[in-house]
Amino acid sequence: MDFQDIKFPATLEVTEQTIDISGISDSQKRHYFDFAAEISVFYALQKKPRALVGVCGAAGSGKSVLAEITKYVIRQMGAPFRFEHITLDAFHYTNSYLISHALKDFKGRSDTYDVEKFVDCLKKFKGGEAILFPAYSRKIHEPVESTISIQEEHVLLLVEGQWLLRATGGWGELRKLFDIMYYIDSDADKVRSGVIERHIAGGRNREDAIRQFEKNDLLNYIEITKDSVRADKTLPAYYNL
Template identity: 35%
Template sequence: MAEVVRDREQLFERIVPLGADRRLIGIAGPPGAGKSTLAGWLEARVTERFGADPQLVAQVPMDGFHLRNAVLAERGLRDRKGAPETFDRDGFAGLLRRARTATGEITAPAYSRELHEPVADAHRIPASVRLIISEGNYLLLPDDGWARVGESLDEIWYLNVSWAVTRQRLIDRQIAGGRTPEAAAAWVDGNDKRNTDLVAASAARATVIVEL
């Protein structure tokens, strides 16, 4: 049974001290749970503790592996954007595997909420990095593609947040992205709710359940 952690400092203590071998930590959870916020806090906490020179921590987020909108349109998936099948799972798993043993600098993509497209080479991972944080909804899914992603990580933490909280965050995000309140709620209650239920069903596979 997964350990339950309710304090961010306990999460920090799970990854220190940083050793000679790189560690890859995944943060999974439903859309809007605060995964990127937790990843950013952990990155800042490592830098606060150990300094920024050399760089010891970097991120490889799942969202950088969104398929481009043109590809989604070709595959008839435009209205399912954000679902598991709308990501380049093989590319994601492959980069994580390379990141574990790379002896030189590599880069990872990010997702632009302004462009609504992935942006290549947004995250630098120099050879000095000892901790890589990868956050995303589907890191715990058991199907073949996502299982390869999960197997590339040393631990996966599940960020547990109620639907009532994430729903409002997601609606606000959609409105900020240009949708009307009505269209935002319809998207969230349809697409995001389906994805949330799918992610929640995989929570038991996590190393740690995080309840902040």
């Protein structure tokens, strides 16, 4: 299927939020199409039934939207495999756990995820097992267990998240599970404005949202940027297209 044959939706449902993409440009559409085509070819060249693609980037860099549009495009291509995507956010510890361990104010930091569970799930997927992955809800701000069922043999799974390139602790084992890893190169100012607006949409007032960004999200951005050298390929953020 050629680029001109692909239809793009006006809205997307991403982590139980409706995202308006009716204004995306032709260059952005082309970027999403090219990415979908590239990883489809990559899957074919792997010559194995299951492949794992990673998309790493800071909060607000467009990872979730890229993943959902890719799913939309690949379905139209009529690919001979199932494409699915999951988010690292689904492997957050529950809010009750974060509160009991004095981590709630740092949600999104690398130690607020159950990395052992995450690695175990990806190993089972790569091993060909049927598996139920969790999802993440931005309505309740919690992981939701057993949401995404993968039973098929031939699957291309895209995983998006902030810490996929981290080398320390339990994260170090993660990199070798991915067949290819992309990094979205985002601008600090754009990340700041986008994440602050996300916090406000989640119920914080502006002052609190700014404070949360500066004490947590900004530090995450710096660490994630340092780890970006471990990616196989770099993608531009959607606002730079």
